[in-house]
Amino acid sequence: MFRRLFSRYSLGSLWLPNRVVMAPMNRNRALEPQLAPAAMSALYYAQRASAGLIIGEGTPVSAQARGCARTPGIYSAAQVAGWQRVTDAVHRRGGRIFLQLWHVGRVGHCSLRADASPPVGPSAIGLQKDRVPVLDGNGEPVLVPCDPPRGLRTEEIRAIVGDFARAASNAIAAGFDGVEIHAANGYLFDQFRCPYLNDRSDEYGGATRKRWRFLLETVAAVASTVGSERVGVRISPLGTAHEMQPDPAPLFTYGYLACQLDELRIAYLHVYDQSGSWIHDPQSDLLQQLRSCYTGPMILCGGFDAARAEAALRADSGDLIAFGKHFIANPDLVERLRIGAPLATWNSSTIYKGGANGYIDYPTLQEEALGTH
Numbered sequence: 001m002f003r004r005l006f007s008r009y010s011l012g013s014l015w016l017p018n019r020v021v022m023a024p025m026n027r028n029r030a031l032e033p034q035l036a037p038a039a040m041s042a043l044y045y046a047q048r049a050s051a052g053l054i055i056g057e058g059t060p061v062s063a064q065a066r067g068c069a070r071t072p073g074i075y076s077a078a079q080v081a082g083w084q085r086v087t088d089a090v091h092r093r094g095g096r097i098f099l100q101l102w103h104v105g106r107v108g109h110c111s112l113r114a115d116a117s118p119p120v121g122p123s124a125i126g127l128q129k130d131r132v133p134v135l136d137g138n139g140e141p142v143l144v145p146c147d148p149p150r151g152l153r154t155e156e157i158r159a160i161v162g163d164f165a166r167a168a169s170n171a172i173a174a175g176f177d178g179v180e181i182h183a184a185n186g187y188l189f190d191q192f193r194c195p196y197l198n199d200r201s202d203e204y205g206g207a208t209r210k211r212w213r214f215l216l217e218t219v220a221a222v223a224s225t226v227g228s229e230r231v232g233v234r235i236s237p238l239g240t241a242h243e244m245q246p247d248p249a250p251l252f253t254y255g256y257l258a259c260q261l262d263e264l265r266i267a268y269l270h271v272y273d274q275s276g277s278w279i280h281d282p283q284s285d286l287l288q289q290l291r292s293c294y295t296g297p298m299i300l301c302g303g304f305d306a307a308r309a310e311a312a313l314r315a316d317s318g319d320l321i322a323f324g325k326h327f328i329a330n331p332d333l334v335e336r337l338r339i340g341a342p343l344a345t346w347n348s349s350t351i352y353k354g355g356a357n358g359y360i361d362y363p364t365l366q367e368e369a370l371g372t373h
Contacts, residue, residue, distance in 0.1 A: 002306050004313040006338055009052065009320065011297055012229040012267050014096050014177055016052035016320070019313060020334050023272075023301050023324040024055040024100040024180065024234070028133065028141065028352040029359060030072035036082030037072045042089035043360050047331035049095030052320065055180050055232075055270070056086070058102035061167035062160075064120065066112045067104025067187075069135045070354060074099065074167045080174045087175030098178040098232060099171045101164055101222075105188030106149035106197075107242050109134050119149040120156070121191050122198040122205065127243050133352060141352065154202045157214055160188075165221040168231070178230035181219060184272050186242030189215040190235075193253065196245050208249075212257050219264055232299075233261055234270035237286055241274055251289045258293035268297040270322065276303025282315040291317065306337040332364040341365055 009016045029038050045054060060066045060073045073079045083099070090097045106121035111134050131143040152160075168179045183189035191197050192214045198205045204214050215233075223231050237254045238246045247253045261269055271290060273279035278286060279302045291298065300312055301322035309321040327333050329346040336343055350358025 002310045005310050018052040019320045020052050021320050021322040022051040022054040022327045023322040024057050026057045028070040030070045034078040035073045036079045040360050042085045045086050046089035046093050049090045049093035050334040054097040056099040058100045058182055061101050061163045065103035067108035069133045069141050074170045080170050083174035096177050098180050099176045100180045100182050101167050102182045103188040105191045110147045118147050120152050121149040123151045125197050130242055161218045161221050164218045165225045168222040168226045172226050180232040183215050184234045184236035186244040208253055216260055228265045229267050231266045232268040236272040239274040255289045255293045258290050262294045269294045270299040273302030282317050329362045
């Protein structure tokens, strides 16, 4: 019934056994103060290695890039060693894994950095209602309002391009098969794209091509460092997360980006519809624009089940389908989708809580049947 979803796919030199992708999801389990992945993170990802491709959680490329407590980085030797345990575990299970490289931009809090420096962004325009998790005096996560950001200087933007290139090199050294640049969900690159936030007068503000320049320079630098076939990019057209406003000209804005990424011959374009609506319509103007401008592999994400995934693949709307929260409670999601088994429900209270509970203790179908979990 779902032949396309469970067919093999060639993603560059990687052969994927199916077209089910595990979407990047922050789980906030890194250990303070090194902010390296915990040992149990290796088990968490290995449990889900049957996915055609795993995209590891959003991972800050520098101390400045952090926006949440307990998110693992990829800018120190200890962090690289921690991620090496993760990739080794996934590869032993026959899996394939990319790492999502992340800079939160204005979404953050001074307490998340040792020097108490403020968040940064394209401008000093801050968030009004958004909250981020920091640690209280007892080491427990609590939600606090974001601190006001400061606008980045031009030379600082170029330094961040270098941070991404070094992080990509670290990721490959840690054993990842590739990296994904996070340009979605209201974080730094999305903020530069947004004409309501980006009021700059330098080469990174103004016209559409200038607002995308930061991202495209970063993609080029990362591709030069690790190879374009190892670089993916994630975008979220029309998304409103972190107090963003939908782009006023999405067909032009994202069509331009898709054409530029096509010329860079990256591994894939990962398109996330936060609303889970237009991405399921093969006649969507935005989806068709992206598909026509970007000729490489496209991952679709946003409200998919097995039937919707198969339909999207058969309509040639995309090449791979990413599933997010379903992977939290279903480590064997691929098998459950394949046989039409019921899906377990995730516990929302433990998604970012920390510890093993709600992280590595969700049973597979086989474990449920044998009573071994």
